[in-house]
Amino acid sequence: MLINALCEYYEELKKQGRVVPEGYSLQGIHYLISLTPEGNVDGVIDWQIRENVPQKNGKIKEVPRPRSVLLPLRTEKPGIDSNIIEHRPLYIFGLNYDANAFTSQDKTRKAEKSHEAFRQANLNFIEGLNSPIITAYRNFLMNWVPEEQTANPYLTDLGKAYKTASFAFCLSGRPDILLHEDPLIRRKWESSLIESDEGGSVTSQCAVTGETAPISRIHNKVKGVPGGQPSGTVLVGFKYSSGWSYGHEQSYNSNISENAMKRYTFALNTLLADRNHHQSIDDITAVYWATGGDNTEECVDFLSAFLFGSSEKTTPEQVDQMLGGLFGKVREGAATQEKLLLTERIDDNINFYILGLKPNAARLSVKFFYRRKLGQLLSCVAQHQKDMQIGDEVRAVPLWRLKNELKSPKSSNEQIDASLMAAIFQSIINGTPYPVYLLSTLVMRIKTDRNINHIRAGAVRACINRHDRIHHNKEELTMALDKQNTNQAYLCGRLFAVLQKIQENAAGGAKLNRTIKDSYFASAASKPSLVFPKLLTLSQNHMKKLSEGRAIYFNKLVEEIIGKLNGEFPDTLLLTEQGKFMIGYYQQDQDFYTKNSETTKED
16 A cells, blocks of 8 residues: 555655656755866865755744755665766775774775775766767776875865765856766767666566566665665565575565566655755654645645644744634634545645654565545644644644653653554544553653643643543533533642642742642642642642731632532542643643733733
8 A cells, every 4th residue: 555655645746747757866966076177176165055944943044055956866785886977985985084084994805995986987978979078077987096086175174964965066167067968978978778688587567556577676775764774775685595485485475566666666756855855753754645636835845844843834932823823713613523624725635645664674664554534634634633632722732742741851861652653643644542651651641840831731632532522521621721620620720729829929029949739739630638638728828828818819719619629638649630630730830920920911
């Protein structure tokens, strides 16, 4: 299903004119090597494109991007194997960069062997060809001596960027005259293209297309997955004989034809090269695309914005505005739960795909793969955002922000379990209950940090309400403070917020070394009967420091909440009830803050 979907996307790319001609491959180029007619390097030109990219904090950052160019098909073979019109620095210059210095020497002599392979293959290829740029290139191949260029000023200026950069060649003073665009180079390369015999020795029925065709023995590598091999990682591969069967070796076992293999790998590499088609969720890379409509890219942009908070075309502020408008339509009856479409231009029958990839040592592991109709998916994603809201202000909650709230603020390198993020993603896409582990992690984090903000509170509320809604129970937790809610845990949370406010008022604005929140929040959320009698006694001491009017106000509020308790404090609160305690605390505390703000405005 996955490979078939990628092959379908290849056809979409073909219709858009984005398919690379046979015998060529797209390569990102960072720098141009400027060659004099004698073959000397007289400059290294930064050829990157500067793009203005919206950041998660709402600011715009200028980000350099390599230019994608067509080069003769890149090698996929392991070991030393040069390309015609090479782009890799080790092959071109024969130099390693290590410890802030260039050297042509290494234990395996890889740099020396790579440069020699590049030199011989390209000298043979351009034999008999003559043009100004080809002549300069030939002279470079014949005259460049790596061990004499370890202090080359143009390379030393690059520094560590040298190791990951890709290069192309141009004529000195003429950056528009490029070696890879030379007509003689193109003509000879295309005339030399012959069908490879590799993979053609076994013919069978393709598992993707159903056609009888040559089966691919080795699949092309997929590049651009964070954590994968720099040279690319395979999605389908059978390296060890333990995975072989019926006498078939390597990827003959997959029964995927050469044609289907080239289509799916090209489509996946194209998606990974486009920032608007993938996002990282810790060590999982989520890749997404749409097929079956005229405005699929607009669909991709919308879903990217709603899931991840922003996209190449949409800022976080615009996402919040879209959400507010969407929820307003829901309240006005202009949209239904089944069809929460952002715009009439979007076709809800478009197929939308989401793929989760995680690299390991040998290949890419597929963590999840979903196919949904756009209308169904958008409904689920919008419901997720609606569930995550708390309070009056509509604010989008992208996955990266939710993930950050699951980590300790004191830790800079804490990792969230990848299975948890995958489960959260799955619940969003399918509209199913959030994993119990999400609620337990949130509750544990809030008790440990003694901090609950709108994202944590919204996520706790979402976990509880979604579970109740799907199991046909009444949703207890409203967006704002609910004074009619008689849930015992919710009331305990409200009471804790009131007692904390009494202590703050009694301090008269002075900073307290330790508040009741610091000392008792976690235990109050777990065992109210053990903690609240002591807190009520402490509050009476705090009351004595208040003005008569404030003391009367707080006494009435405490009496109102205690009056709704069933004559006693609960002995133990289980996980869900602890979550309700925290929502009661948060909403009561926010209610105090809102009232104070309104009073200040009136004053």
